Amino acid sequence: MEITTAQTGVQTSLSDLGTPLVDVTFVVVDLETTGGRPEAEGITEIGAVKVRGGEILGEFATLVDPGHEIPVQIQRLTGITTSMVYDAPRIAGVLPAFLEFLGHDSVLVAHNAGFDVGFLKAACAGHAIDWPAPDVVDTVKLARALVPRDEVRNHRLGTLAAHFGAHTTPNHRALADARATVDVLHALLARAGSLGVTSREDLLVFGAKVPAARRRRATMADGLPEAPGVYVFKDEQGVPLYVGTSGNIKRRVKSYFTASEKRRGMGLMVDLAHTVTPIPCATALEAHVREIRLIAEFRPRFNRRAARPEKAAWLKVTDERFPRLSVVRSRRDDEALYVGPFRSKTAAGAARDAIHDVRRIRQCTQPISSKGAPPCVLAEIDRCDAPCLGELTPEAYAPIVTALRQELESGTSTLVSDLEGRLARLATDERFEDARATRDALVEMLRGADRHQRRAPLVENPHFVAARPRAGGGWEFAVVRYGRLAGSAHANRGEDPRPVIESLALFAEAVSPTDETLPEETDVVLRWLERPGTRVVDSDLPWVSPVGGAGGALSRLDPLVERARELAWEEERAS
Structure with a gap:
């Protein structure tokens, strides 16, 4: 299906107004760290609060062992000592649980978000974990736009929390600061609402400017499905410019024509685009795999994270x-x-x-x-x-x-x-x-x-079927053959899953052990399978991992890496 650019656009449904803020899930996060440089310092504590419509849906809190001593001045500031994190999990073990808590469609909120997001992205990159790139709202930037300096002396979290009467006083501990930020966020959203900010889309572009010509091109999203899948921006000759994936194709494509899209080169891509081709998918896993395959096939010029099998x-x-x-x-x-x-x-x-x-x-x-x-x-x-x-x-x-x-x-x-x-x-x-x-x-x-040790049981398996619970109820299923996603489907809440599984297995792609599968595809399938809650439905071979394998050694390696840093410092001092 191809959607060509229209010259003018009109609102065709209530969905074009965007997602009301009352229906948006916000995950407010705060980190404590050993310093200010993500590439050199470590996270010592993560606190997060999930809210929607003013209601707290859940909280996430854990200390984190950074793998080295916490500087004395940081201990004094946060109250977190080296002995307190001695038995805490390493960040490699915490990240999957936090990303699971974050979810796939939440807006990430932080006070001075660049700091917290920078550390989270660096931690993901350091442990070969995909950063989900959620929409981000920075309460510092919101406050600067909504709270004048004649009303508050500065826009620090403690100042704003006191000004708005937050229920929690920030104290440089992650969960307490996240709770205080929730109250500050709600106060700021109330002010923004009086200025016409009533939807997720309004909030993400608040205070930013987008060229009028680019805004008019947002009609390219008209008619796109509000469903999970892949979207392909193409130029006038039909050549793919960019391939992406989303849980809501229409909403994601519309965001490219707003100020929320800040990635380098995306403005030029949108200006060159003539059509958008949607590819609806049964599951988010299928969408991710299709994205990988399309990027490897077409090598779109604006996909920097392109799969390069060579x-x-x-x-x-x-x-x-x-x-x-x-x-x-x-x-x-x-x-x-x-x-x-x-x-x-x-x-x-x-x-x-x-x-x-x-x-x-x-x-x-x-x-x-x-x-x-x-x-x-x-x-x-x-x-x-x-x-x-x-x-x-x-x-x-x-x-x-x-x-x-x-x-x-x-x-x-x-x-x-x-x-x-x-x-x-x-x-x-x-x-x-x-x-x-x-x-x-x-x-x-x-x-x-x-x-190798994680992939081998999957790559060598002729037929493997797994299930995962869906966020809104029901189940999603995947058939994997020799490490390749052969098919996926879902059963809605209350629906008998057995006919869905039988049909999926019957019509799934036939895969030979000699068929070439992109390494990145197998890695994505593995991450889906290894998430908490996955159930094995059927398998020709056992799905096992070796005791004493390389993964355990990797998780214990952080102190060794830190020792190497210390060696580098010693060498610099000696030279």
Whole structure:
């Protein structure tokens, strides 16, 4: 379906007025941190309150272990001490729960939102978690527009909370500050309402300016479905400019013509767009997967987060007489072990180098004959068992490879322990540059091994059916075959799900184990499956994860990363 640009537009339904503020879900968040730089400091506490129509729907509060000492001045300011967060979860374990609390269609609110959102985005990026990019309202900016300076001396949270008679006094603790911000938000919304701000859309563009010509082009959204799915902006020749996904296609497309759209380049994209093609989807998961596939197929010029399958790489334990580690761009249907995918050849190469540091698997690439060859440098310094000399049989070499395959497939604890030992020795010897390189290589190795260990049970499974509860009641279902989403559907509240599941399984896409699936697609499916509340409906093979796998090691790695930072500081002071 193509929706062409109309020259003029009229309101066709009440939905064109936008979502009334009374129906908007706001999640008001506050963070406490160890400092002001998201790239260098850590989160120590998250507090959030979910409200709609003036009613509190829920609260979220947890301390967070930042992985290092909390500075004394921060302890004095917040009252949060290092001992208080000693047994608290790390941010990697907190983020999924917080994002689940946030939901898919809430407006995120914070006082000085750039600070809180900056830390949340940095934390997601640091743990390979997709940031959902919710609409954001900053109560500082709202207050500056609605509360003149002759009424208050400043627009700090404490000042505004006192001015509006908030029920909670902010005290630099996350939940208390979030509760105070809720009261401030409601007071500001009351003032904004007198200025005509009555909908979500009004609020997001309040105080901002958009060129009149661009506002007129908002009629491109007329006729689009108010349903989940994918939308494709196309130019006059029908070439895709941008692919996106939303739980409400019409509302999301309309937002591109408002001041709420601030991303670089999007204004030019909208000005070039001539049509919008909607692709309704049964579930949000299906929409996300379709988005990934379309971006990979068309490479739209304005999709910066475009899937680039040619950038992915695997670490291959080759299937030779004397196997070795090789970095490859794609997998073949052979007996070799492929670990990954890694985000790039560089990352896979770093992981390979880390393994070479602690395992005696051969590194030379030339074919090995039974006649033998002169020893390489690694053999001379006793870093390799030197099968190239012709004195080592494949049977004698096999245990090295078998042990490494087991470590990469099912448990990395010994491998990690050996690499941590190497890092400690380098630190003791004050070889700071080598210590940082080892730390980075260890992280890359664990990320690749974790992706492999989590993906393998799904990628090797011919047929897997799972269900998740829908936010509004009912269930959504997914059929996954060899790591590829083969189909999705949903059953409404009160509807018998069994016929839906049977029909979905019957008409789902046929997938072969040799079919190529984008790594990003399998990752998205995995994240959907790993969310709390997912139920396995049917599976040809067990869906399991190894005890002592790479994921657990990654979650424990934060102190190691922090120690590497300390090594860098020590090196700078020594130089």
